[in-house]
Structures are given as structure tokens and as C-alpha cells.
Amino acid sequence: MPLIVQKFGGTSVATPEKIQAAARKAIRAQQEGNQVVVVVSAMGHNTDHLIELAKQVNEAPPAREMDMLLSTGEQVSVALMAMAVHRFGHKAVSLTGAQMGIRTDNSFTKARIKTISTERIRRLLDDGNIVIAAGFQGVDDDLNITTLGRGGSDTTAVSLAAVLRADACEIYTDVDGVYTTDPRLLPEARQMGQISYDEMLELASLGAGVMHNRSIEFAKKFNVPIRVRSSFSDAPGSMIVSEPESSTVPVCGAALTKDEARVTILGVPDKPGSSFEIFKRLADRKITVDMIVQNIGEGDLADISFTVPNEELKETLKAVKEAVSVIGATGVTHDDAVAKISVVGIGMAAQTGVAQRMFESLAVAGINIQMITTSEIKISVLVQRSEATPALRAVHQAFGLHLKPSDAKQWQIGQKPTNDLSASDIIERLRSSNMEQLTLLDISMVGDQARVTLSGVPDTPGLAEKVFKQVADAGVFVDMIVQSCDGYQGETSISFTVPEEQMDHCMKILKAMDYKFRKISGSMDIAKLSVSGIGLRSHTSVAIAMFKSLADSGINVLMINTSELRVNVVIDGKQGDLGLACLQKTFAASLL
Ligand code: ASP
Ligand code: MG
DSSP, rough: EEEEEEEEEEESSSSHHHHHHHHHHHHHHHHHTEEEEEEHHHHHHHHHHHHHHHHOOOOOOHHHHHHHHHHHHHHHHHHEEEEEEEETOOOEEEEOOOHHTEESOOTTTTTOOOEEOOOHHHHHTTTTTTTEEEEEEEEOOOOEEEETTTTTHHHHHHHHHHHHSSSSSEESSSSSOOOOSSSTTTTTBBOSSSHHHHHHHHHTTTTTTTTTTTHHHHHHTTTTEEEEETTTTTOOOOOESOSSSSOOSSEEEEEEEEEEEEEEEEEOOOOOTTHHHHHHHHHHHTOOOOOEEEEBBBEEEEEEEEEGGGHHHHHHHHHHHHHHHHHHHEEEEEEEEEEEEEEGGGGGGOOOSSSHHHHHHHHHOOOOOOOOEETTTTTEEEEGGGGHHHHHHHHHHHHHTTTTOOOOOOTTTOOOOSSHHHHHHHHHHHTOOTSSSSSEEEEEEEEEEEEEEEEEEETTTTTTHHHHHHHHHTTTTOOOOOOOSOOOEEEEEEEEEEGGGHHHHHHHHHHHSSSSSSEEEEEEEEEEEEEEEESTTTTTTHHHHHHHHHHTEEEEEEEEEEEEEEEEEEEEGGGGHHHHHHHHHHHGGGGG
């Protein structure tokens, strides 16, 4: 019999009537011939209220007791949901995380799932029950109650769908599906029919709220197709699956992260270990760092810029000041009025001129780009916060995101994914005694890339656009782009990598531009080292471990970029093999 997991978020169970409506959806699915597992969140804003309550008793409540408290929110909803099913004459049994055998580690308030036992759920299902599962919670080895982090019910739902090998996982929420950007910001945003795991992961980590990041990591690891749909209508919603909606468009979505702050460390001695000294201090404080950009040093000094959430700025500056005195950097600047605009799409990996199109749309809108980073499927720029919405609109329009792609696909339930994950791979992964552990898929080196650096680029609108237009028009394939911020006297520098054989051509074009840069330099002798896998950003330790491993072997990092899928560093080509060996050793245990 087909099995379906349905998850109802807080707004979908906010009142007794809504609980009844959700119960009816579950009953309908059962009557259609499915076994049904329902995962529920706490009612409405109950979790927020519980946190509030705790704070009134103790400003800094112990994490263990916090989980004891927060888990009650979901316990209320599962009981009520089961009662609602009974009232309509059907059988249901509610279960807490512990009763379902969801084992987690013991990192209270952000626990990770290790194993889930399915026997009890299966038995109840086989007896004709709808199983009502409490989201967001589990137990550790000592039977302490744990929670999975805010929004964690999504992760419960997808992980149950994975272990039960469910035919569908439906996430019922208060929006109709996944949009090309937040429709509250841009009414012209379009609801997508489907989106790939990788794209959704990037968008989710950029704050495109719809789902808990870790739930998408689960879905990707175990090939669970997810349908996001409204609990208040019968509209089909959006599928999150292995394949993108279109195989021709370069970009599928855009996101705005409004409350960012930028920090720049000036005059960092360009030698092994500097990045590690900085970022380990941030990781120790659990600060989420994004958009790390290191420009190529002039003399022996480099500038390192990165962004953090605004609310973590104070703590960040403290950590950074410590690092500055240890490494002997010359100073720190910061700006708390910036916003990050990103575009995401699997299609951009295979096309030229995508970055240029984004930069052009911003230049036309007169918006200055302060910082740039790119990864295989994402380009992010930093702009002044007051220009954030116009910037998002310009970019959304430039990629025609409001229009349905002409080759748009629509995933059908039961459809076979085309990724190379076989049923036996999945069963192997399900056997793991640590389901959410970091999973690395590949550690590799690309040696045939060259680096180009433009120094003395004035920080004004339109220059990045000019540069990348020339380069794209000449058919040069640009990979990593990094523009740093706030360098010498309002100037910035732009570095990027191109295929070795296009380097000379690229330099000629840049030298022939009517704009004269202070310096155009480059190197054929670079190596790009990549670590790719699932959960690279929720496991923040990866980038740190990478810096440490390279620093320990005396290898200097020249450029860095990070995404959900991959962390890339560019190093001196002569040290490529050594660097690769270091990383393979460091990550041997996580490699699948
Ligand atoms: N109730 C929890 C929260 O509000 C879990 C969830 O809703 O997914 O974060
Ligand atoms: Mg929620």
C-alpha cells in the first residue's frame, strides 16, 4: 500500500477548527488508499510563547530544560490531532519523538537525528491507524528529550518519509508553494512547479523561509520528493525533487537577505593560517559567516571581507579584534547597513555571461555593488540596504523570473529520479548509525584554471558590469568571481578564475578596455581545491577544518568561496598536490 507523510506547520494547526481541517485531509488521503503518517508542529506561535515564558523565569535557561519545555508544544498538537481523527470516526494514535524511536545526539536545542526505528509506526499503520507524529523532537541515548532547532518539524517529516520509504512527503503550510522570490517583497514573483534540492538548499540558506534547511539535506541524501502546498486550498503546490524545473534557464530564483553586516579586516599578512585564526574564532562563537571574500594581496597584505547577520555583528567584532592582534592585521572596518542579493540556478554552471547579466541589471538601476562572490550555482552581491528591494526587482526582472520557462517540467508522484542514487545506495545510507552526519561526496583538484586580478577598481556602479561584459562577449568562461570591499582609498579589487587556455586572451581584452586599472595581474599557476557534499553549510566545521588542514601544511589560501554544495579554495599551483593530499586525509572519515 502506498505510504504518505503529511506535515502540518504551526499556522495549519493554530485553532481547533484548523486541526479538524488537517485531520480531514489525513483521513481523505487514507480513504484514497494510502497509509498515512501526519507530522505536526506546535499550534500557532506556541513555541515562541514557551520561549518567552522560559525567559521570564530565567534569562539564560539551561538548554536541556528548554527542550523539555519546547517539546510540550508538539505534544499538545499530536494529542488534539488524534482526537480530531477519532471524532470523525477513524483510528489514530499519537506518538512523541521518543515513542517513535527518534534518536538524536545530545546537542540540546539543535540536536541532529542519528537513527529512527520504524517498527512501531509500521505496526500501527498496518492496524489501520493514522499515525500522528510529534515534529521537532527526539531523545538522546540517555532518554533526555531533545529538539531539532527552530522549524525542525520539516526535518522530522522528511526523515520519517525517508526511513519509511514513503511515496510522498507533503508539507502543508500557509503559502501555496515555492516562489521565485518572496512574493511579499515582489508581487510579480512566480510560483514554481518544481525546484531541485540543490537550488532549494541555496535559497533556504539565503533566508527564503519556506523550509528548514536540514530537511532538504535529508531529502537530497535519501531522494525524498517533497510537495510544498497550502493547507487552506487544494492547489497542487510545488515539488522539491532531484531535477530543476527547466534545463535551459540559468537562474530559477532570487533572494534578499536584508539584515546583513559586512566586516573587513585590512592588511592581513598573506600567509598560511591567517584565515584559520579569524574563522575559528567565529565558529567557536557559532556565528554564521557568509560571503567570505579574500582579495589577492598587494605586497604581502590581503584584505578579508565577510558578512554576518546584523544581530551577530557585536560578537563578531569582538572575535575579530582578538584575531587581528594575533595575526598582526592593520585594522577592521564594518558596515551594518548592507543587504545581500543572490541569484540561484543549476543552469548557470553551464552558461557564460550569467554574472554579467546580473551586474548589468544593477548598473542600469544605478545600484553600486560593494562585494561579489560566486559559486557554481549562486551569485551573491552586497548592496546598500536602502537599495535592496529595487536591486532584487532589477535582478528578478533581468532573468525573467516572473515568466514560466518554456520547457518547464512538472514532476509526477512516482516518477523515477534521474540522479545516480540507486535504491541500494539509499538503503546503505539509511543503515547509517548517524543519519545527519556530514556526507562528503568528493574531494578534488582542478589544475587547469588561471587567476586574473584587477587592482584599483573604483567602487562605483557599473564597472563590474563593464568588465564581465567584455569578458563574456569574448566567450571567456568565468568561474569564481570575488570582489572585495573597502580596500585602499575607496578602491576595490576583482579577482576571477578562467580556463588556462583563455587567460592570455582575457588579459588582452582587459588591457584594451578604455578604463585603465592600476594593475592587471594574473597567474597560470593556481590550483582550485574543492570539497563537495551534503550539509556543508549546516556543518560549519568544514570550511574551518579545510583552513586548518591547509595552514598546518604551510599552504596559503588565495581565494575562497562557499556554498551549500561545495567549499572551494584557490591556492598556489605548486602546492596543489600537497593540498589535495591534506584535504583527503582530513576528511577521509566523512567521505562516502
Ligand atoms: N514548533 C517548532 C518551532 O516553532 C518546530 C516547527 O514548527 O517546525 O520552531
Ligand atoms: Mg514552523
